[in-house]
Amino acid sequence: MSRRSGILEFAILGLLRESPMHGYELRKRLNTSLGVFRAFSYGSLYPCLKTLVSQGWLAEESAGPPQDALAAPLAGRRAKIVYRLTAEGKEHFEELLSQTGPDAYDDEHFAARFAFFGQTSRDVRMRVLEGRRSRLEERLEKMRISLARTRERLDSYTLELQRHGMESVEREVRWLNELIESERAGRDQRQSDAAGAPSGDTARHDTSGPSDGLPRHRDDSRPDPFDDTTP
Numbered sequence: 001m002s003r004r005s006g007i008l009e010f011a012i013l014g015l016l017r018e019s020p021m022h023g024y025e026l027r028k029r030l031n032t033s034l035g036v037f038r039a040f041s042y043g044s045l046y047p048c049l050k051t052l053v054s055q056g057w058l059a060e061e062s063a064g065p066p067q068d069a070l071a072a073p074l075a076g077r078r079a080k081i082v083y084r085l086t087a088e089g090k091e092h093f094e095e096l097l098s099q100t101g102p103d104a105y106d107d108e109h110f111a112a113r114f115a116f117f118g119q120t121s122r123d124v125r126m127r128v129l130e131g132r133r134s135r136l137e138e139r140l141e142k143m144r145i146s147l148a149r150t151r152e153r154l155d156s157y158t159l160e161l162q163r164h165g166m167e168s169v170e171r172e173v174r175w176l177n178e179l180i181e182s183e184r185a186g187r188d189q190r191q192s193d194a195a196g197a198p199s200g201d202t203a204r205h206d207t208s209g210p211s212d213g214l215p216r217h218r219d220d221s222r223p224d225p226f227d228d229t230t231p
Contacts, residue, residue: 007108007109008048011112012049016084020083020085022063026083056086061082062080097116098124100124113128129180129183140169140170143166144166
């Protein structure tokens with residue numbers, strides 16, 4: 001299985017964990033909600049769905065069968081197939097969510113992982129964010145060294161392109177710093193609240209589960225991880 005198809009499987013499982021969907025609805029969600037999948041088509045989606053069904057992670061169900069069993073063949077219509085996450089599929093997706101290896105820091109995989117941070121535990125979110133930041137800081141250092149060595153041989157347009165690339169990486173590092181600090185602040189606040197709460201209220205202050213750790217902005221908006229124009 002290629003890395004690209006692995007990311008697609010991860011995203012499909014994550015979306016179907018929210019609710020069952022038919023193929024067209026899944027494609028729309030992939031295209032509109034997850035920027036990294038804007039280039040995907042039916043040609044790659046349906047083989048992936050069939051693979052997930054064969055592995056037992058998804059189940060196919062007929063949506064809205066016609067009242068008259070003979071009407072559909074006569075009209076040439078086919079009932080839509082709805083895909084539902086099975087118990088095995090949910091367990092597999094939760095296992096994928098817990099992984100924090102190097103693949104989670106790559107450009108495409110990180111975007112998909114971030115899209116499902118709402119379903120990810122805080123500790124895992126922190127490891128993924130810190131890993132991504134380290135990866136970008138290493139990339140930025142290499143870009144600076146390369147630019148220092150070659151800038152005298154570059155024309156003005158190529159040099160400007162190199163600078164633009166560096167600025168994009170620097171902008172994402174700043175964004176990651178904000179996210180990490182926000183996650184830490186939220187964790188510390190919840191731990192403080194839990195320490196001061198009555199013993200019977202401890203369960204209400206669970207610091208291990210999914211929770212919104214995004215930084216708050218003055219206009220209550222949040223940065224888009226897929227938007228290169230984010231300041």
